[in-house]
Amino acid sequence: MENGTETTDIIIVGYPKSGNTWITRLVAELVGCPVVGFLNSDHHEIAREGLERESNFRCYKSHHQVYELDEIDIKSKKIIYVLRDPRDICLSGSAYFVIERWPFLGRLFSDYPKMYRIYKGINKLIISRSKYRIKRMAEAIIYGSREVHWWVRVSWAAHYKPYLEKNTFFVKYEDLLSNTKEECERIIDFLGIQRTDAQINAAIEKQSFKNKKKEFLKKGQQKKANFLRTGRKEQWREGLPLQQKKMFEEMLNTELIQFGYPTEKE
Structure with missing residues (x-):
């Protein structure tokens, strides 16, 4: 320098x-x-x-x-x-963030690191399974949700x-x-x-x-x-449930077209 x-x-x-x-x-x-x-x-x-x-x-x-x-x-x-x-942000975020169905449970274990790690695993596998997490993450991307995470409090x-x-x-x-x-x-x-x-x-x-x-x-x-996960694009084609695919195309259709992102029909 x-x-x-x-x-x-x-x-x-x-x-x-x-x-x-x-x-x-x-x-x-x-x-x-x-x-x-x-x-x-x-x-x-x-x-x-x-x-x-x-x-x-x-x-x-x-x-x-x-x-x-x-x-x-x-x-x-x-x-x-x-x-x-x-x-694709939706899929990546649903796998990364601790998206809880009942946040009070997480707060109970938050002061105990080992217990919290166990809770996070149980939450992901049993309480808040993939379909639920994707639904919540999709809502955060479209509307914003501080419950999912502070940085996605805006859409x-x-x-x-x-x-x-x-x-x-x-x-x-x-x-x-x-x-x-x-x-x-x-x-x-x-x-x-x-x-x-x-x-x-x-x-x-x-x-x-x-x-x-x-x-x-x-x-x-x-x-x-x-x-790092996989880094691939268009993972949403296989990973997003039909309901969320329709939701994104309906609510963000203008943006998808503007930035040249393909739709399910393409």
């Missing part, structure tokens, strides 16, 4: 379960900078890595709404918004639209999967840096789902490996 040069914070923001963790790591790998953590929080962020890297940039992961970012004192920042098909549309209105730099998760190199070139151009084809390809290879999972498993970091 050059002395006297101001550090620029790269903020990778998006609705929860939009692929923020992968893309934050990928951007940091392209830039050669650290992933410091979750913006404005001291919790142990799973995306955090590369703290030894020296750079005039640093990356943060974020799920903040646009007005919340405006309220955080950041001298120099570049924001990248991650957009993902809300139906998906209410989260992304203010960023779009401010002409924030957008990347689609699906485009990064399908045209990774081209999208990486867009990102580095937006950041105002230069990278060779070899550097871009090396960053993509290192941060691929397959190689990253292999790295985590080799280090015994099972939680980080599990967090």
Whole structure:
């Protein structure tokens, strides 16, 4: 890092379960900078890595709404918004969040970590099974629900639209999967840096789902490996019940068409 040069914070923001963790790591790998953590929080962020890297940039992961970012004192920042098909967000979120049918049970065990872990397993397998969790997650994406999680207290549309209105730099998760190199070139151009084809390809290879999972498993970091799941697009075709498919197409039809997301008939 050059002395006297101001550090620029790269903020990778998006609705929860939009692929923020992968893309934050990928951007940091392209830039050669650290992933410091979750913006404005001291919790142990799973995306955090590369703290030894020296750079005039640093990356943060974020799920903040646009007005919340405006309220955080950041001298120099570049924001990248991650957009993902809300139906795939629904499946990923229903598997990740502790979605409870009877939240008071969770509160009873919350002060006892071992008991709470057992409760979470029972909740997922018996009390709040997949179909129920998907239903609740779909409602959170469409209407917002702080009961599911604080970061989904607003709907998906209410989260992304203010960023779009401010002409924030957008990347689609699906485009990064399908045209990774081209999208990486867009990102580095937006950041105002230069990278060779070899550097871009090396960053993509290192941060691929397959190689990253292999790295985590080799280090015994099972939680980080599990967090990545599969990374595939259009999982909703097989994973979403018909009721939720119809719900998304009815309530978010305009957005699905606007961003080029396929419908069940396509």
